[in-house]
Amino acid sequence: MDLDPYPNILNFIAASLNGGTSWIGFNVPTAGSMVALAVACVALMVSAFVSGSETAFFALSQSDIDDIENEDKRAAVSRLLKEPERLLATILISNNFVNVSIVLLLNYALTQILVIASPVVNFVLQSVLLTFILLLFGEILPKLYSNEHRLKWAVFAVGGVGSLSHMLRPLTSLMTRSTVIVNRVVTKKEERLSLDDLSHALEITDVEEQKDKNMLEEILKFGGKTVSDVMTPRVDMTCVDWDMTFDQLLATVRESGYSRLPVYVDNQDNIKGIVYAKDLLPFVGKKDAAFKWQSLLRDAFFVPESRMIDDILEDFQKKKMHMAIVVDEYGGTQGVVTLEDVLEEIVGEINDEYDDDEKNYKRLSQDIYEFEGKTQLNDFYRITGLDDDEFADVDEDAETIAGLLLNIKHDFPQENELIEYGRCRFRVMAVERHRIEKVKVKILQDKPETKEE
Template sequence: MEEGSSILSEADPYIHTLGAILSLPVIVYPIFFASLILLLLSALISGSEVAFFSLSPKQLESCKNSNKPNSVSIVRLLSNPKLLLATILILNNLVNVALVTLSTYATWEISGRDNENAVFILTILVTAAIVFFGEIVPKIYATEKNLSFARMTSRVLYIASTILKPFSWFLMIISDRLERRFQHSGYDVSMNELKQVVDMTTTGNEDKELLKGIVSFGTKTVKQIMCSRIDITAVDVEDDFHQLMDKVNKCSYSRIPIYNETIDKIEGILYVKELLPFIDRDENFEWQQLFKRNPFFVPESKKIDELLRDFQQKRVHMAIVVDEYGGTSGLITMEDIIEEIVGEINDEFDDDEGLEFKRLEKNLFTFEGKTSLNDFCKVVKVDPSIFDGAKGESESLGGLLLELFSRIPNSGETYDFKNFRFTVVSVDKKRIKSVRVLIRDKSVYPPQADVSP
């Protein structure tokens, strides 16, 4: 009897616990299971936000090439990321509110509606469960397994986005209006201010120039950095093989445009490496069959950052720049674009004689008139925007002086513009060939010359 009573006494706590559980109101059990389901849904929704918006371009490309329903849903959802984000936020808040409401109701049923301490403790426990199991854990997992997590939740989110679309659109409209209202009070930093920040925060000249190139990279157009029409080395399709090889040997370029009758009618690009097996042929060799690559044409106004992406996608290194009438305006290469960030790239064929300027003294230079304003500003270390009000449509130093003089000047004429004194050294009937530039003390800025016609 003593042994039996001792066993019963040891089992007493478990019996009391089981009795307490069995004595709970019947409605508490479904609420408990519903709360667990809601917590699981909260975890899936929170993790899906990280999963969808951390997909790499390669993963998105694989989804686009897949016919599986989950992959198709991912592509459709990410076609409107704002709508997807609004759907996730609405769902997450609905689930969390439902979870807190059910938990509070279950606590009232167990401890009574007047037990404030129980409700307070429950609030802390539910908040901790939502933060840990509904936010932290799923987002960590979704970061590691973003594609599989996105596929797992894509169908549910796609259905939810369709059902909740009116509410999502309403949320997006409010968000857009608030964004437009407060965007003026945010940080509106101009390009000049960014460059000033670079000047103040970097000490090394190389690092400073590299950062300046990155800052201004997206603002430059093809016209600003292209090789102008007059400097293009091209070959007439009617030239014989010896004439072609003579031009190839003189220019040392790896790619040469081929035109028919006039340079405005460029028909293709010849790769010099394709001539190597035929260098011993005579002048009657029909080399025209070798250039099979169609030229890539771009407008003058195209941004160079967009052109760089086009070069990468099309796997080309050269583009023909055309004006508004379709005529050839210039030529631009991959090297020209990269030089806007890293500076001049010189190979074994580049030498000092090929430079378009010469430094005579510390603040005295001679430039060829065809030198682009972009390159001129790099040499003299000034912001290109200093000439915005004076250059008109010109992008070369000679063009700037034509705008300033409003005519073709005579040799020896000078023009003062801000802290620059331009002296025309050589000129012909059509263009300014050479200019001498004196840079006066930058602390002294004379009144800007009148540049109106």
């Protein structure tokens, strides 16, 4: 009597399906084949775990990481993502090792259980079956799920992936180093556009909005400017004397309209800190003899006048500050620069509800303007529509209209003096203590003959 009739039954069914000829037969599963199937199922789950982890980790944003409540888990996820090449190498090595193991184990188990007469049919059947199982359960399903629940999956998987990364560190290190070498050999040198190339491209580009074109031009120039190019000079700074009374301080704040003011002792070269208008509000109207407004000072941030404005923009972001005191090589105060000053180099003048739109200039007619001498040249060109190339020979090192006139004349102009250059006729309207206060500018249609001053 046959103790195990099931293989015979399966063989009979297979023979019936093949017209009486048994192309496929079944053997009694051995202990080895059953163990191979069990291990292959476990390996398939590991493959799904690793594949899902790849999708989950590389889909995480910084805001997702910040949302992780468990500090240890958050730190572990951040550590893995700090080395993305190593993380990817760990996942790829693990996934390939597991997938090869699955193929070998299932191939062994199916060979023990199935008996297929045709080698071609055997190869095709096993290839299709194994590929389907690996793709569906080891790749597609886990990646679809982990993409929808990436944060949950990453928190769950961080321990296992971290352990794999530690175990496979020698292999991942070798792989990442090999990748770097290969990239150096096969990667073509990238052609980088110079600023001149970008400027030329902008000139020949059809930009409908002049404002957009001006902004793009300012962005190109942004990286080449220093703090001294955009700061408010020392002579125009509004500062607070350490010895002022509280009432005097409030009057200065109201008169200036600024929310932050530098505080000095004796002179402006000895800045002690910054007073914020909002810090004074709780004490307005209160009489307290013991109150010293100097206790409200915040630390001042000092920068050299040669610091690039893109660097100081990063400083403002990191320090969460909006103002810096500009000093020269001897430590003397040269001026003050604010976040607004830096941003205005890109977007142009920024006015709030307290700013006077006509503060630095007035348009008297179609082609006549009146400017303050301290008006920045960038604003002068923007307001008048003049091209800065027209003044390329004389605007070197000049930051304001006053500086431009000094470069043209090579001397201090007298009040009411007329200076012509290019298409502009400048008339100095006011001079105070060797400082040009007001200038009237007439834009000429035709370029006059340049006069020697």
